[in-house]
Amino acid sequence: MRKLLVAILFGLVATASAQPAPPARPAAPARPVRAKGKVDVAKATAALRGADVAAAAKAAAELGGSPDPAHHEPLLDALATGVHPDVLVAGLTALTGTATKTDLQAIGTYVRYRNGAVRAAALRAFSKSIGDPALVIESLSVFDAPVRAAAAEAAGRMKLTAAVPALLVLLDKGEAPAALALGAMADEALARTVAEHLGVAPDATLAIALGAMLARPEFGPETIRVDLVRTLSKLSGVEALDALEGYVKIAPENPPRQSRREAEAVLKARQGDR
Amino acid sequence: MSLARVFAPVALAAVLAAGCGPKTVYGLSSDDNNAERLGAALAKRTVAKADAPLNALGKPLVFAAVGGAKKQLVAFDAGAGSALWTVDADVQSRVAVAGELVVAKEAGAVVVRKLADGSVRAKLALAGDLVGVTTDGERVYVVTQAGTSAKPVWSLIAYSGDGSQLWQNDSPGALGAPVAQGGLVLSPFLKQWLAVLDARTGAQLTRVRGLDEEISELRVTATAAFFGSKSGVFRLDDKAATGSRAGSTYGTVTLPKELATADYGHDAFDPVQAGYSAFDRRRILWRADPTADGPFRWSDDLIAVHFFRFVFGLTPAGEFRWAYSHPRVELVASEHAGPVIVAVAGDGTLVALDAATGAVRASAKLEVGGPVLGATIDCDGWAPSGAGEAPSTVTALATIARDRDARFEAIKQYAVATMAKLEGADVTRDLVALVVDPRTPAKLHDTVADLLVARKDPTGLPALIDALAVRPDFLTNTQPVGLIEVGRAIGALGAVSVPEAEQARAMAALEQQAFDPATAAPARLELVRALIAIGHGRERGRLKAELVQYRADPGFAAEADLVVAMTAAVAAGGPEDREVVRWIAADARSHPAVAAAAQAALAP
Numbered sequence: 001m002r003k004l005l006v007a008i009l010f011g012l013v014a015t016a017s018a019q020p021a022p023p024a025r026p027a028a029p030a031r032p033v034r035a036k037g038k039v040d041v042a043k044a045t046a047a048l049r050g051a052d053v054a055a056a057a058k059a060a061a062e063l064g065g066s067p068d069p070a071h072h073e074p075l076l077d078a079l080a081t082g083v084h085p086d087v088l089v090a091g092l093t094a095l096t097g098t099a100t101k102t103d104l105q106a107i108g109t110y111v112r113y114r115n116g117a118v119r120a121a122a123l124r125a126f127s128k129s130i131g132d133p134a135l136v137i138e139s140l141s142v143f144d145a146p147v148r149a150a151a152a153e154a155a156g157r158m159k160l161t162a163a164v165p166a167l168l169v170l171l172d173k174g175e176a177p178a179a180l181a182l183g184a185m186a187d188e189a190l191a192r193t194v195a196e197h198l199g200v201a202p203d204a205t206l207a208i209a210l211g212a213m214l215a216r217p218e219f220g221p222e223t224i225r226v227d228l229v230r231t232l233s234k235l236s237g238v239e240a241l242d243a244l245e246g247y248v249k250i251a252p253e254n255p256p257r258q259s260r261r262e263a264e265a266v267l268k269a270r271q272g273d274r
Numbered sequence: 275m276s277l278a279r280v281f282a283p284v285a286l287a288a289v290l291a292a293g294c295g296p297k298t299v300y301g302l303s304s305d306d307n308n309a310e311r312l313g314a315a316l317a318k319r320t321v322a323k324a325d326a327p328l329n330a331l332g333k334p335l336v337f338a339a340v341g342g343a344k345k346q347l348v349a350f351d352a353g354a355g356s357a358l359w360t361v362d363a364d365v366q367s368r369v370a371v372a373g374e375l376v377v378a379k380e381a382g383a384v385v386v387r388k389l390a391d392g393s394v395r396a397k398l399a400l401a402g403d404l405v406g407v408t409t410d411g412e413r414v415y416v417v418t419q420a421g422t423s424a425k426p427v428w429s430l431i432a433y434s435g436d437g438s439q440l441w442q443n444d445s446p447g448a449l450g451a452p453v454a455q456g457g458l459v460l461s462p463f464l465k466q467w468l469a470v471l472d473a474r475t476g477a478q479l480t481r482v483r484g485l486d487e488e489i490s491e492l493r494v495t496a497t498a499a500f501f502g503s504k505s506g507v508f509r510l511d512d513k514a515a516t517g518s519r520a521g522s523t524y525g526t527v528t529l530p531k532e533l534a535t536a537d538y539g540h541d542a543f544d545p546v547q548a549g550y551s552a553f554d555r556r557r558i559l560w561r562a563d564p565t566a567d568g569p570f571r572w573s574d575d576l577i578a579v580h581f582f583r584f585v586f587g588l589t590p591a592g593e594f595r596w597a598y599s600h601p602r603v604e605l606v607a608s609e610h611a612g613p614v615i616v617a618v619a620g621d622g623t624l625v626a627l628d629a630a631t632g633a634v635r636a637s638a639k640l641e642v643g644g645p646v647l648g649a650t651i652d653c654d655g656w657a658p659s660g661a662g663e664a665p666s667t668v669t670a671l672a673t674i675a676r677d678r679d680a681r682f683e684a685i686k687q688y689a690v691a692t693m694a695k696l697e698g699a700d701v702t703r704d705l706v707a708l709v710v711d712p713r714t715p716a717k718l719h720d721t722v723a724d725l726l727v728a729r730k731d732p733t734g735l736p737a738l739i740d741a742l743a744v745r746p747d748f749l750t751n752t753q754p755v756g757l758i759e760v761g762r763a764i765g766a767l768g769a770v771s772v773p774e775a776e777q778a779r780a781m782a783a784l785e786q787q788a789f790d791p792a793t794a795a796p797a798r799l800e801l802v803r804a805l806i807a808i809g810h811g812r813e814r815g816r817l818k819a820e821l822v823q824y825r826a827d828p829g830f831a832a833e834a835d836l837v838v839a840m841t842a843a844v845a846a847g848g849p850e851d852r853e854v855v856r857w858i859a860a861d862a863r864s865h866p867a868v869a870a871a872a873q874a875a876l877a878p
Contacts, residue, residue: 051862083863084826114791115829141749143792148748169749 064094183212211243342644373411406451550648702734
């Protein structure tokens with residue numbers, strides 16, 4: 001019966017045009033469920049099949065977090081046959097660092113799940129492992145904030161330039177994850193583009209983006225760092241001060257940087273703002 | 275029986291008892307409904323053999339009263355598309371036109387102008403409040419009300435074209451605005467009688483008494499005269515002497531309820547309608563063909579209804595034929611001229627609509643310095659050379675339905691109901707456009723939604739599918755609209771045959787929206803129901819997958835109707851389908867509500 005249900009759900013992946021294209025799943029041999037390391041696979045499997053959601057979530061986290069791909073098998077079965085969202089979140093989150101190619105097909109069926117937390121967890125697991133640019137960009141435009149946050153995080157990590165237009169829109173809408181993503185991927189040109197959103201994007205969000213850029217040790221050259229510090233000096237709110245403080249902390253004292261000096265001067269001048 | 279018929283004799287008896295002068299020709303007792311006398315009077319009448327303008331030039335002319343800072347009267351030659359003349363004039367009544375005369379109340383007097391150039395020929399002082407004025411081209415006839423509130427007196431006075439008074443008839447009972455034709459003056463009296471007077475002397479030749487309805491509306495053309503009320507129209511012929519609907523040449527039309535406030539003509543007793551008013555924007559436009567002994571016959575078996583900016587072509591039974599929607603400004607005057615319906619808009623635009631099709635056969639623009647307040651249209655028989663292009667009925671109705679003017683809600687309801695009776699993909703597309711437009715008023719939206727479901731037109735399926743193409747997008751703040759209504763409409767097509775390719779397209783579109791995380795639960799329910807209805811079993815694979823994936827999700831379980839619909843649809847399938855449902859019902863991880871629905875679906 002379980003194989004039938006697994007086939008149904010995987011069949012959904014194969015037929016639904018809206019689904020992402022996961023890597024071709026190799027013919028999945030029926031692998032025995034084996035306990036390895038500290039994971040009691042038999043016990044966890046039983047918990048996953050039971051009605052106790054908390055126990056099942058704990059078991060999903062244990063199985064998904066195991067570096068042994070064989071331990072994932074009961075979790076994959078659970079994903080294929082439908083379990084409580086709490087169990088899904090636990091399992092998918094655990095798989096984020098351990099997912100194998102075999103796991104990705106099951107994870108892929110949840111990247112458009114209706115529960116936002118589940119969807120975000122699936123997106124994180126999926127994008128961290130496979131980095132599907134189309135899926136990431138698509139997920140930036142969904143109405144679920146946690147999903148957008150996960151997508152922005154993935155875009156920043158992947159330095160996905162194709163996502164920049166969407167991230168800039170989100171920046172203007174005041175979304176901090178998008179600001180961080182832009183901060184993580186910006187080169188000099190993108191930094192200037194982001195700085196031009198002064199007055200359009202909320203000050204706090206723009207400060208987060210510029211601060212994230214300045215926080216990167218390799219970010220430069222000095223001319224753009226100076227420009228960003230000056231832009232930050234025009235922004236209201238503690239976020240701008242946080243960004244400047246963060247930059248002063250990581251910027252080396254020597255050789256002396258004009259950007260650091262200007263940041264210190266702004267902080268001194270705005271001491272009373274906090 | 276109208277109130278007028280009940281009270282008029284009593285009121286008249288009272289005023290007569292109070293004592294009136296010898297000039298009174300109106301009375302309670304008279305030789306009413308005398309066929310011989312009416313026949314003789316009508317035999318004296320001279321009428322044209324064919325429809326033609328009443329003016330001496332024989333041209334289709336429009337006389338427009340213009341308001342604003344500089345009040346004017348414009349005589350416009352519709353055939354030539356140019357003004358005949360324009361004069362400064364503060365027109366305060368309808369303009370009456372016949373022969374060489376153009377007559378209207380201007381400021382405090384009735385002014386007689388020459389047709390040729392609009393110059394003043396005579397000014398007639400008014401002895402009381404103007405009730406109505408008319409002309410037959412030879413004389414001018416003015417009805418006024420004077421006296422006191424306790425003892426009012428109505429007077430019908432005839433003048434020559436040069437302003438000399440020829441005769442005067444006084445009445446202690448209400449006289450309406452008269453009309454004149456071929457040597458006769460038709461004078462409505464107390465809404466119950468129509469006095470037929472000798473135009474030369476004012477002597478009463480005969481009188482028609484309305485037995486079945488009041489007499490409050492009059493109309494003359496070059497060839498015929500009519501009288502009647504809001505209820506219908508009597509032709510003034512020999513049979514009118516019966517005074518009854520059954521015995522007369524009597525016609526009435528059945529209007530859709532949304533247009534039922536339109537009138538056959540102006541109320542001759544209403545002082546407001548002595549001038550141009552909103553009543554001129556809500557009219558039944560009609561002509562009648564002569565008949566020997568037969569019943570009343572509406573020309574070409576068609577009438578039209580002018581309703582502010584819109585004109586509808588209808589059969590006398592109220593069946594829709596065509597529609598015209600005038601852009602932006604209201605039509606302030608209209609007349610059925612035979613081949614065309616002539617209408618004038620507030621901005622001076624003149625249009626001639628083909629009476630049979632609604633096609634615009636001619637259009638022109640009166641150069642006016644202010645708004646056109648009203649117009650008298652003397653264009654009978656005018657047949658513009660342009661054939662015009664028959665308008666798209668659907669487009670015209672859709673334009674009416676989308677109109678933003680809140681006064682026209684009932685008309686919009688009529689327009690969409692009429693649209694829904696028409697076939698074709700365009701109709702569905704226009705109805706869908708109304709449903710998804712957030713500016714569509716709620717009541718109209720609901721009506722359109724119901725009509726979409728009821729029409730079950732498979733040719734409209736592509737339009738419905740297209741309506742599902744809008745995807746939710748946070749970046750552009752886009753949300754699909756009307757999913758519930760479109761879902762219901764597609765679902766209704768489950769009972770009719772649709773091409774397989776269209777069915778597949780519909781299923782794909784429905785699935786995409788139904789299972790999108792951004793879709794709200796009520797919409798998902800209707801979309802899934804539509805999927806089930808139109809899928810005829812092909813949807814079970816997807817439904818099974820959804821059931822399996824969400825069976826433990828409390829959010830899904832809360833969508834009780836959806837769960838029931840999905841489990842029932844899958845359980846209606848083959849053994850493998852039922853096995854899945856059975857497993858969902860039995861597995862401990864299934865949400866109890868989902869398990870219960872699955873169990874129920876399996877019940878025989």
